[in-house]
Amino acid sequence: xxxxxxxxxxxxxxxxxxxxxxxxxxxxxxxxxxxxxxxxxxxxxxxxxxxxxxxxxxxxxxxxxxxxxxxxxxxxxxxxxxxxxxxxxxxxxxxxxxxxxxxxxxxxxxxxxxxxxxxxxxxxxxxxxxxxxxxxxxxxxxxxxxxxxxxxxxxxxxxxxxxxxxxxxxxxxxxxxxxxxxxxxxxxxxxxxxxxxxxxxxxxxxxxxxxxxxxxxxxxxxxxxxxxxxxxxxxxxxxxxxxxxxxxxxxxxxxxxxxxxxxxxxxxxxxxxxxxxxxxxxxxxxxxxxxxxxxxxxxxxxxxxxx
Ligand SMILES: [Zn+2]
Numbered sequence: 001x002x003x004x005x006x007x008x009x010x011x012x013x014x015x016x017x018x019x020x021x022x023x024x025x026x027x028x029x030x031x032x033x034x035x036x037x038x039x040x041x042x043x044x045x046x047x048x049x050x051x052x053x054x055x056x057x058x059x060x061x062x063x064x065x066x067x068x069x070x071x072x073x074x075x076x077x078x079x080x081x082x083x084x085x086x087x088x089x090x091x092x093x094x095x096x097x098x099x100x101x102x103x104x105x106x107x108x109x110x111x112x113x114x115x116x117x118x119x120x121x122x123x124x125x126x127x128x129x130x131x132x133x134x135x136x137x138x139x140x141x142x143x144x145x146x147x148x149x150x151x152x153x154x155x156x157x158x159x160x161x162x163x164x165x166x167x168x169x170x171x172x173x174x175x176x177x178x179x180x181x182x183x184x185x186x187x188x189x190x191x192x193x194x195x196x197x198x199x200x201x202x203x204x205x206x207x208x209x210x211x212x213x214x215x216x217x218x219x220x221x222x223x224x225x226x227x228x229x230x231x232x233x234x235x236x237x238x239x240x241x242x243x244x245x246x247x248x249x250x251x252x253x254x255x256x257x258x259x260x261x262x263x264x265x266x267x268x269x270x271x272x273x274x275x276x277x278x279x280x281x282x283x284x285x286x287x288x289x290x291x292x293x294x295x296x297x298x299x300x301x302x303x304x305x306x307x
Contacts, residue, residue: 038294039067040093040161046290047163050283051171059099059107059166059230063152066161069093074288075301076280080154082301083162089299093161095287097280100164101152108140110167113229114237121224123244131236139231169283170228176282177250177274178225189248189270190216192223196250196274201285204304205278212254213238213262214270221247227279234258235265242269252279278304 040062048054073086078096086094099107111132118128155162180199185191189211196202197209224246226233232251233241235258241249248270262271281304288298 038069038296040065040069040163042294043069043072043093043095043163043291044165046294047165047168047287050286050290051168051175053168053171057167058109059103060164060168061101061103062163063101063103064155064160064162066093069161069296071297071299072291073299073301074284074303076277076284076303078162078164079151083151083155083158083160085301086160086299087158091160091299093163094155095284096151096162096164097166097169097284098164099166100162101148103164103166104146104148105143107166107230108136108143110230111136111139113167114226114233117224117226117229118237118240121222121241121244121246123240123246127240127244131233131240134236135231135234138234165287167228167230169280169287171283172286173279173283174225174228176286177227177279181223181225186220186223188216189214189218189220189272192220192248192250192272196272199278199282200306201281201304202275202278205275207275207278209275210273212259212271212273213267214248216270218270219247220270223248223250225250227252227274232258235261238262238269238271239265239267242267248272250274252276277302282306 044056044062047060048056069092071091072093072095073082073089073091074095075082076097078094078100083094114132115125115128119125152162177196177199181192181195184195193209193211193216202209222245224241226249232254234255238249250272252274253276254273284300284303285306288300291298
């Protein structure tokens with residue numbers, strides 16, 4: 001692989017090129033060249049590769065560009081305090097999970113993923129669209145009011161490169177959880193709860209995987225894992241699933257008000273809620289490991305361990 005191809009090659013190809021270069025007589029100076037080739041765009045590319053995607057979603061962005069990155073601080077919610085911490089720990093960049101800056105305003109745009117999931121599980125497209133429109137309107141209205149520029153402004157003032165990677169990390173998390181569920185029994189709701197609870201990040205969490213609605217002794221029936229669609233589907237999306245043949249819905253988190261609506265309307269179905277921190281930690285551990293494979297040192301702040 002030649003140097004000009006580096007911009008378009010995957011991280012795995014890059015590592016292979018590095019190993020081959022180190023074995024050849026080009027050796028050391030070339031290794032250094034690769035090591036300093038990591039910039040904020042490459043970090044984003046590693047995030048996209050994690051999900052197997054090519055296009056950056058609306059909830060992820062490079063907010064402050066940077067290059068020559070050797071050490072990064074990774075956290076779920078990044079504020080000015082974490083940026084200062086990164087500076088103190090001599091990090092070259094910060095990676096946030098949750099949307100910040102303009103992506104915090106625009107992230108409702110990724111909710112259409114819910115429509116794909118719902119249609120895939122037998123919900124008519126029109127009903128899926130209506131449920132997602134309600135969710136979009138609720139979140140877009142809320143975020144429209146937010147003062148979204150503070151963290152990105154602080155990073156700019158500090159000269160700290162800043163990236164946020166949300167949906168790609170969540171998609172990786174979805175794939176990990178889906179594999180874990182499918183690898184075991186799925187006859188009862190409790191089987192699903194058990195399989196999820198064995199994943200290290202959930203095992204380390206102070207929260208437990210909970211059946212918030214329905215009963216763990218019920219048959220799971222047709223089940224669906226609803227994550228990596230921006231946010232949980234709340235009441236309307238769960239209702240659409242339950243009314244169209246899905247008996248068990250699995251969310252990462254849910255608002256209390258949305259859960260109460262499910263109880264008031266006496267919906268029939270089971271809702272498993274896994275726990276926000278455990279789930280987000282899976283995605284960020286996946287990202288951190290891939291960055292470490294590129295020779296970047298990571299400081300994972302507040303992320304639960306994956307072993
Ligand atoms: Zn999250």
